[in-house]
Structure formats: C-alpha cells, structure tokens
Amino acid sequence: MVYLILLTAFTSFEVHFVLFLLGIPFVFVPKSRLSKTAIQLSLTLVSIVLIGLVTSIFNQADFYDRLKDLLYFSKPILGLLLGYGLVKRINNIQFIFRTIILVALGFAIYHSLKILFHLNLSDVNVETIRKNGIDNLLELFALAILISSFKNSFFKVFKHEYFTFLATIIIGISFTLYFSRMMFVGIILLVLAFTGVAKLTKKGFSYFSVLLVAITLFYVYLFNAEIRRDEPGLQSFLYKMKIAPSEIFVPAEEINEKNHAELWDHWRAYEAHRAIDELNRKPLNYFFGKGFGSLIDLDFIAPVNEKGMRYIPHIHNGYIYVLYKTGIFALLIYLILLSFLYLQSYNKSDTLLKKNTQNLVAGIGLFFIFSSLITTGIYNEHEFYMFFLGGFLFHLQQKEKD
Incomplete structure (x- = not known):
C-alpha cells in the first residue's frame, strides 16, 4: 500500500526510480527465482x-544526458522485477x-474535494x-477492476455490493474530472481486456465494431460542430478531442513561434517529425538509433519551460522515441514485447483464474500499445504499470503450475 501511495502521489521519474531500486533487495531473498x-521479458x-549503450559510444553526447537515458530505459526493468518480487511475497x-x-479511492476523494474547495463558480x-x-x-486501473467486477466475479474483492458500487461512483467522478483523453481511451481498453473481449473472436469483433461506430459518429459530430479552443465549459475539452488525431499524426508544415495555440495543436506530431528528420541526416542511425544521450533538435526554442528549449531528450511518441534512441532493431523488439503481452489473452487456459490473469496481462499490453502513441508507453516518466505487470506475471506462473 505504501508503494502505491508513493508512486501515485509523486509522479517524478526520480522518485519512481529510487523506489524501485531500493525495494528490490527487500523482496528478493536468496535463491528466489x-x-x-x-x-524473458x-x-x-x-x-x-x-x-x-553500445550505440551511444559512437555518437557524441553529454555524459549526464547518457546517464539519464540509461536510467529511463532501465526503470521498466526495475519496476517489473520489484512488482514480481513484492507480489510473490504477498x-x-x-x-x-x-x-x-x-488507495485509488483515497486519491479520488482527495482529488474531488480539492476541486470542490478551489472551484470558482464564476x-x-x-x-x-x-x-x-x-x-x-x-484511479484508471482501479476503475477498470471495479467495472469488470460487475461482469466477472474474479474482480469482486468486497463482500458488500453497495461498497463496490459506491467506490465505483466516487472513483468514476474523480476519473471524469481529470478530463484526460488518455484515461478515457485507457478505461475502454482495460475493461475490454479484463472482461475477455479484447481479442478478435466473433464476440470481440462485435464489441470493437460497436466501439468503432460510436467513435466514428462522435468524430462526425465534432467535425460538424462549431467548437472553439477558448470556449468555456466542455468546449475546450471537446476541441482537444477533435484535434487528437492530427495532434498525433499531422505535423504543422510551419510553426509560428508566436502562436502557441497552433504549436500545441500539432506538438506530438511535430516532435516525431523532427526526430525522423534527424535520423534522415544519417540513414545508418535507423538501424541502431543515435544512442543514449542523443537530443532531438526542434529547430527553434520551444516554450516547454520557463527558459525554453531547442534540444529535448524525450518526445511523446514512444515508438519514434525508441527508434530515435535505439534504432529499428530495438523498435522491433519493443513491438514484439507489446504484442506478446496482448496475445496472452489468446493463450489456452485450464482454469478460470489463469485466463483472468492472462487477460490482466493482455490489458496492460493493450494499454501500452495505445499509450506508446501519446505518452511514450513504458518509458513514460511517471508510468508504473510495469510494476503491476511484474506482479501479474508471478500469478500467471502460479496458475501455470496448478
């Protein structure tokens, strides 16, 4: 519980890395396997x-930048190992x-009350x-468990139904008030996976078809409605939903440094575009990347902090990020890893518990496939689902032995 509180309350990379690193010696006893x-993972x-590491030897980079990248790429490994060892003990x-x-319920109550007390009705x-x-x-993961519990008894952990319902409502309210596009898509993916309909069977295909139609109709509405960025209420959130596809995939042809609104509307795509441009200067870098410590040249000083930055170490698109730092071979490894996690839902199982554990792993894999487009996937600074994944891998192993 303490780990979950700290990982959620402190979203900085440094805190997560230290927590993972310091925790491993306490959960792995001698002869622990x-x-x-x-x-394999x-x-x-x-x-x-x-x-x-090897590629960085052949490219010039600051030692501090190399060290930061090494730690960033090492954090998911530590999270997986700690999660495995801790859950093995429990x-x-x-x-x-x-x-x-x-723990999520506590954060949801705090978040909702914080908004209430700071809310200016005018x-x-x-x-x-x-x-x-x-x-x-x-809160995203907890809400997915709670919603899934209404369909699958595997996720029912409280004796009283009213408490489960109340927790779902409270966390659901807090969840909605984040107005996070990633969280809204994430809850759909996790619930589909946890309830066993994320794989492309006849039943799963019907669910995805309904979801696709709903998304299509939603975007038909968005592109036909007059939605402005600076309008009050939900208008600004709907505007962000409207521009989400172009923000990820369509870089602006020209960047007006004085027009920050135009800049942010295409920021994720612009970052990725600049990284690809850097690789194109030396096509050999496509094979093994530019190595740890390499920076992406934005071609102008972007207002990403108080001083502004032209050279940045990270971008939002996790696939391009891995390609830029470590090349196409590592990107293929990354894609294989994510596919392996998702495909767990297709594996045969001899018990209901084993199948549900496989669905949990598949759900995390599906979430990473999506989040790698917008928040760097497993290499996101405050991501800790690898911690959960490690724990579920232990239970997957236990089911395999039963």
Missing part, C-alpha cells in the same frame, strides 16, 4: 538498453486488487479543473 516469462528490455491477488481500489471550465490534476493511472 523468477518465472520463465518474467526472465526482463532480458528483452535489457537488450534494448544494451543497444542504446501471494494473494485479491489482496492486490483490494489495495489498488482502496469561472468554471475544464482548464481550471485540470489544474488540480491532469491524470491518475492508479
């Missing part, structure tokens, strides 16, 4: 780290679910509400 799957991530998946929900809009928090990965 990892499962075959956990070893760890080595897969280590191979990406090694490619980045060895009770229902206790894990209960802890996730209770100036209520999405931006002022989001100043109290832009996302919460723990």
Whole structure:
C-alpha cells in the first residue's frame, strides 16, 4: 500500500526510480527465482538498453544526458522485477486488487474535494479543473477492476455490493474530472481486456465494431460542430478531442513561434517529425538509433519551460522515441514485447483464474500499445504499470503450475 501511495502521489521519474531500486533487495531473498516469462521479458528490455549503450559510444553526447537515458530505459526493468518480487511475497491477488481500489479511492476523494474547495463558480471550465490534476493511472486501473467486477466475479474483492458500487461512483467522478483523453481511451481498453473481449473472436469483433461506430459518429459530430479552443465549459475539452488525431499524426508544415495555440495543436506530431528528420541526416542511425544521450533538435526554442528549449531528450511518441534512441532493431523488439503481452489473452487456459490473469496481462499490453502513441508507453516518466505487470506475471506462473 505504501508503494502505491508513493508512486501515485509523486509522479517524478526520480522518485519512481529510487523506489524501485531500493525495494528490490527487500523482496528478493536468496535463491528466489523468477518465472520463465518474467526472465524473458526482463532480458528483452535489457537488450534494448544494451543497444542504446553500445550505440551511444559512437555518437557524441553529454555524459549526464547518457546517464539519464540509461536510467529511463532501465526503470521498466526495475519496476517489473520489484512488482514480481513484492507480489510473490504477498501471494494473494485479491489482496492486490483490494489495495489498488482502496488507495485509488483515497486519491479520488482527495482529488474531488480539492476541486470542490478551489472551484470558482464564476469561472468554471475544464482548464481550471485540470489544474488540480491532469491524470491518475492508479484511479484508471482501479476503475477498470471495479467495472469488470460487475461482469466477472474474479474482480469482486468486497463482500458488500453497495461498497463496490459506491467506490465505483466516487472513483468514476474523480476519473471524469481529470478530463484526460488518455484515461478515457485507457478505461475502454482495460475493461475490454479484463472482461475477455479484447481479442478478435466473433464476440470481440462485435464489441470493437460497436466501439468503432460510436467513435466514428462522435468524430462526425465534432467535425460538424462549431467548437472553439477558448470556449468555456466542455468546449475546450471537446476541441482537444477533435484535434487528437492530427495532434498525433499531422505535423504543422510551419510553426509560428508566436502562436502557441497552433504549436500545441500539432506538438506530438511535430516532435516525431523532427526526430525522423534527424535520423534522415544519417540513414545508418535507423538501424541502431543515435544512442543514449542523443537530443532531438526542434529547430527553434520551444516554450516547454520557463527558459525554453531547442534540444529535448524525450518526445511523446514512444515508438519514434525508441527508434530515435535505439534504432529499428530495438523498435522491433519493443513491438514484439507489446504484442506478446496482448496475445496472452489468446493463450489456452485450464482454469478460470489463469485466463483472468492472462487477460490482466493482455490489458496492460493493450494499454501500452495505445499509450506508446501519446505518452511514450513504458518509458513514460511517471508510468508504473510495469510494476503491476511484474506482479501479474508471478500469478500467471502460479496458475501455470496448478
């Protein structure tokens, strides 16, 4: 519980890295063994780290920037190992679910009250509400468990139905008040996976078809409605939903440094475009990347902090980020890893518990496939789902032995 509170309350990379690093010696006792799957995933991530290290030798970079990248790419490995070791000691998946929900419930109450006490009724809009928090990965995961529990008893961890319902409402309200596009898409993906309909069977295909039609109709409405960026209420959030595809995939042909609105509307795509341009200068870099410590040249001083930055170490698109730092071979390894996680839902199982554990792993994989487009995936600064993944890998191994 303490780990979940700290990981959620402190979203900085440094805090997460230190927590993961310091925790491992306490959860792994002598002769403690990892499962075959956990070893394979760890080595897969280590191979990406090694490619980045070796490549950085042949490219000029500041030592401090190299060290930062090394730590960034190492954090998911530490998170996976710590999660595996900690859950192995607890060895009770229902206790894990209960802890996730209770801690998330505490954060949801705090977040909702914080908004209530700071709310100015004369100036209520999405931006002022989001100043109290832009996302919460723990609440997202807890809400997915709670919603899934109404369909699948595996996720039911409280004796009283009314408490489950109340927790769902409270966390759901807080979840909505983040107005996070990533969280809204994430909850759909996780619930589909947890309830076993994320795979492309006949049943799964019907769910995805309905979802696709709903999304299509939603965007038909958005592109036909007159929605402005600076309008009050939900208008600004709907505007962000409207520009989401172009923000990711369509870089602006020209950047007006004095027009920040135009800049941010295409920021993710612009970052990725600049990274690809840098690789094009020396096509050999496509194979093994530019190595740890390499920076992306934005071609102008962007107002990403008080002083502004022209050279940045990270971008939002996780696929281009991995390609830029470690090359196409590492990107293929990354894609294989994410595919392996998602495909767990297709594996045969001889018990209901094993199948549900596979669906949990598949849900995390599906979430990473999506989040790698917009928040760097497993290499996001405040991401800690690798911690959850490690724990579920232990339970997956236990089910395999039963």
